[in-house]
Amino acid sequence: MALPVLPSRRRRTQHSYEGFVEKRGPRDKGYRRVWAGLRGLTLNFYPAPQDPQPLETLDLGELVALRAEGPRLSLRLRGREVTLKAESPEAQEMWRGFILTMVEMQVPADLALLPGHVVQLEEALREERDRRATPAAPGPPEPPVPDCFYEVSRTEAERLLERSAGSGNMVLRPGGHGQGVSVTTRQALSGAALVKHYKVTRVGQEYVIDVETPHRCSSLAEVVAYFVENSKGSLRPLAREYTPRLGAGDLRSSAPRAVPRRSLLPLHDGSSDMVEELAKKLQARRALIGD
Numbered sequence: 001m002a003l004p005v006l007p008s009r010r011r012r013t014q015h016s017y018e019g020f021v022e023k024r025g026p027r028d029k030g031y032r033r034v035w036a037g038l039r040g041l042t043l044n045f046y047p048a049p050q051d052p053q054p055l056e057t058l059d060l061g062e063l064v065a066l067r068a069e070g071p072r073l074s075l076r077l078r079g080r081e082v083t084l085k086a087e088s089p090e091a092q093e094m095w096r097g098f099i100l101t102m103v104e105m106q107v108p109a110d111l112a113l114l115p116g117h118v119v120q121l122e123e124a125l126r127e128e129r130d131r132r133a134t135p136a137a138p139g140p141p142e143p144p145v146p147d148c149f150y151e152v153s154r155t156e157a158e159r160l161l162e163r164s165a166g167s168g169n170m171v172l173r174p175g176g177h178g179q180g181v182s183v184t185t186r187q188a189l190s191g192a193a194l195v196k197h198y199k200v201t202r203v204g205q206e207y208v209i210d211v212e213t214p215h216r217c218s219s220l221a222e223v224v225a226y227f228v229e230n231s232k233g234s235l236r237p238l239a240r241e242y243t244p245r246l247g248a249g250d251l252r253s254s255a256p257r258a259v260p261r262r263s264l265l266p267l268h269d270g271s272s273d274m275v276e277e278l279a280k281k282l283q284a285r286r287a288l289i290g291d
Contacts, residue, residue, distance in 0.1 A: 015039045016124040017098040018049075022085035025056075031085060038098050040128055055214065057203055058082060059179070060103050068096055075099070097121050102128060146220050148172055148237035154184065158195055161186035161238065168238025170227060172220065175199060180207060181220065183227060185235055198227075 015037035022031040023045060034055065035046040041061045044054035062077040073084040073092055086092035090113075097111045098121065105128070107121045149172040152160060157173050161184065175182045180202040186195045199210040200223055207223050209215040217223045227235045 013037065013039060013044065013052075015044075016102065016128065017094065017120075019091060019095075020087055021095070024083045026080045026082075031083075036084070036095075038095075038102065040102055040131065043099070053206065053216070054203060057179075057201070060099060063099075063103055066096065066099060066103075068092065073099075098124065101125050105129070146172060146224050146237065147239045148224060149181070149220070154182070154197060157182075157184040158186065161195070162193070164238050168236045170224075170235045170237050172200075172224070172237075175201075181223075183209075183223070185227070187234065 018037035021036045024031045035049045037044045043058040045056045065076040067074045075082045100108045101121050152173050170185045172181050180200045183198040201208045207217045
């Protein structure tokens with residue numbers, strides 16, 4: 001079989017290497033045939049070569065080990081393992097070479113490739129060095145964070161919804177996966193509480209909700225609307241105006257907080273003054289409750 005072709009110009013993202021592979025991840029029942037594209041430390045998976053947006057993205061900065069196991073490449077990342085099948089032994093070795101070159105920033109010495117393929121790797125390495133040395137252009141301004149976003153952990157989100165029953169049953173919070181946010185919901189089912197957590201991954205300027213059929217949204221507000229609409233209104237976001245009802249001794253997240261700089265979700269301009277003012281009002285309300 002032929003090796004994967006060099007990057008085409010049909011997609012906005014220009015890859016160092018790309019081609020068809022069969023992929024299997026932790027939640028895949030079997031292998032899926034996808035179009036894969038490598039750029040720097042990002043490995044994207046697309047439904048087809050002409051699709052501009054990836055279905056899934058791997059951060060190779062989290063790569064722990066890469067092993068060739070017969071016809072398969074096993075990528076062990078922090079917390080999960082992904083297996084790839086290339087279309088030929090030569091293609092598999094090219095994938096191994098390109099991935100290791102981007103991760104280690106040097107061409108591996110143990111590759112079983114022809115001299116022309118090694119030249120491709122060396123050229124891709126030079127381009128990647130130049131790209132990393134070039135300051136990135138500033139991106140477009142971030143949209144405001146929805147009012148139901150809280151700087152809380154998974155456990156704290158569950159407690160927050162439990163103690164806010166009747167005021168709302170859905171919150172957004174920082175994602176433990178580090179590439180977006182998570183959604184926590186709490187609903188009553190046959191007299192018992194049903195708590196669910198959903199991963200929402202940031203991919204470019206979009207947010208991908210990790211459900212059975214991944215759903216793409218253009219903003220976090222659209223993410224919230226998706227859950228409300230698909231639950232036929234049974235899910236309601238917990239707005240900050242309701243959290244003072246929890247009382248002064250409850251979660252540290254009851255007062256509004258700015259999202260840390262490391263997050264992908266900075267608040268809109270002028271929000272720090274608003275946050276400070278709201279926090280003062282909450283403290284005053286809590287003092288009254290305490291009386």
